Amino acid sequence: MxxxxxxxxxxxxxxxxxxxxxxxxxxxxxxxxxxxxxxxxxxxxxxxxxxxxxxxxxxxxxxxxxxxxxxxxxxxxxxxxxxxxxxxxxxxxxxxxxxxxxxxxxxxxxxxxxxxxxxxxxxxxxxxxxxxxxxxxxxxxxxxxxxxxxxxxxxxxxxxxxxxxxxxxxxxxxxxxxxxxxxxxxxxxxxxxxxxxxxxxxxxxxxxxxxINDGLKEREITTVRVIGMTDDLKEKFSNEFTETNVQTLPNGIVLIDVRGYDSKKLGDIVEFLKVNQVTEFSFGKVTLNDLYSMHYQEG
Missing domain, CATH: 3.40.50.300 (P-loop containing nucleotide triphosphate hydrolases)
Incomplete structure (x- = not known):
């Protein structure tokens, strides 16, 4: 030790x-x-x-x-x-x-x-x-x-x-x-x-x-990663999902925090993205690269 x-x-x-x-x-x-x-x-x-x-x-x-x-x-x-x-x-x-x-x-x-x-x-x-x-x-x-x-x-x-x-x-x-x-x-x-x-x-x-890696090894879905989400759409999303945390990385990728969400809430988010013609998104977790970008890279 x-x-x-x-x-x-x-x-x-x-x-x-x-x-x-x-x-x-x-x-x-x-x-x-x-x-x-x-x-x-x-x-x-x-x-x-x-x-x-x-x-x-x-x-x-x-x-x-x-x-x-x-x-x-x-x-x-x-x-x-x-x-x-x-x-x-x-x-x-x-x-x-x-x-x-x-x-x-x-x-x-x-x-x-x-x-x-x-x-x-x-x-x-x-x-x-x-x-x-x-x-x-x-x-x-x-x-x-x-x-x-x-x-x-x-x-x-x-x-x-x-x-x-x-x-x-x-x-x-x-x-x-x-x-x-x-x-x-x-x-x-x-x-x-x-x-x-x-x-x-x-x-x-x-x-x-x-x-910084307390939650990195979690198996459950914690994040929706979205590419190509405009500022206007982010504002619209926040107005509709008022209790959901949204963060934009310096590289433009948007992370939606869905920890603890059930299948219905996840479905609602997917439906919102599809209705607003956002097709590039995936479910997963925050990665070490994401955290590095948050802490060290300028927007």
Missing amino acids: IELKNIGVRFSERDILKDISVMFHPGEIIGLVAPNGTGKSTLMNVIMNYVNPNKGKVILNDRLEYTNKKNEVKIHQLVSMMPDQSDLYDQISGTEHLKIFSSMWKSDATLIESTIKELGMDSYVNKRTGTYSLGMRQRLCFAMQIVSNTQVMLMDEVMNGLDPTHVELISQILVKKKSEGKTIIVASHLLENLEKYADRIYFMIDGQLML
């Missing part, structure tokens, strides 16, 4: 992180979502003690804190961050990179071969990394994180440069690691993918964490 307690970071008279207090538990995948420059990388760097907060502290397993160098070494035996592609050495092979990470964290050496096989890296892993494509390098960075086998794993844009097949593969491995009791914190812009496997998803808003 890792706890952030009243974390605050201030750069150049600007608050990057403001009094963040949250706990991340074993067997949990946490998603962090925000545009660049809004604090997610800073938050990860605070967890690693690469950035010293102006206030607050990081606590691991209820007892370890970054109070001295000895404790930092102990924490870094249990908490790791996925390396960046710029951290790779072009003159040595992928296998050598994996051996270095396995040795640094004193993990089970058999993880190297099993990870290579699981990620489909056999055909190139013994070649110099300077010959790798962007996707190959990204898979190697992910593999290095996996062979470290730490209790807490931090990953910033883990899916960067990967094709859909490997995005799905790495997603499956993350879920597997979660089942082993790992705490995994992932910053990602692939929102649909993140929504599939993350237990909790936070937006970074004004230097604070906002939990």
Whole structure:
């Protein structure tokens, strides 16, 4: 378990992180979502003690804190961050990179071969990394994180440069690691993918964490998504369905909140749309992309 307690970071008279207090538990995948420059990388760097907060502290397993160098070494035996592609050495092979990470964290050496096989890296892993494509390098960075086998794993844009097949593969491995009791914190812009496997998803808003996925995993219909609804028609709809919340996204899509509606009320809304010659609509739920648009994109 890792706890952030009243974390605050201030750069150049600007608050990057403001009094963040949250706990991340074993067997949990946490998603962090925000545009660049809004604090997610800073938050990860605070967890690693690469950035010293102006206030607050990081606590691991209820007892370890970054109070001295000895404790930092102990924490870094249990908490790791996925390396960046710029951290790779072009003159040595992928296998050598994996051996270095396995040795640094004193993990089970058999993880190297099993990870290579699981990620489909056999055909190139013994070649110099300077010959790798962007996707190959990204898979190697992910593999290095996996062979470290730490209790807490931090990953910033883990899916960067990967094709859909490997995005799905790495997603499956993350879920597997979660089942082993790992705490995994992932910053990602692939929102649909993140929504599939993350237990909790936070937006970074004004230097604070906002939990936003409470209702994302609901099975029942919560929303009618409408394309091509004019302002006049929205006003007409609101006059007819006075207790129904209607929200327009910056991309012009209209979301009609129908949580708790029975089949008759849903039928009335469908009939209204058809009578007013609106044909592009669908039933479902609010997505992570919708929420991102609401919070971060200007109309």
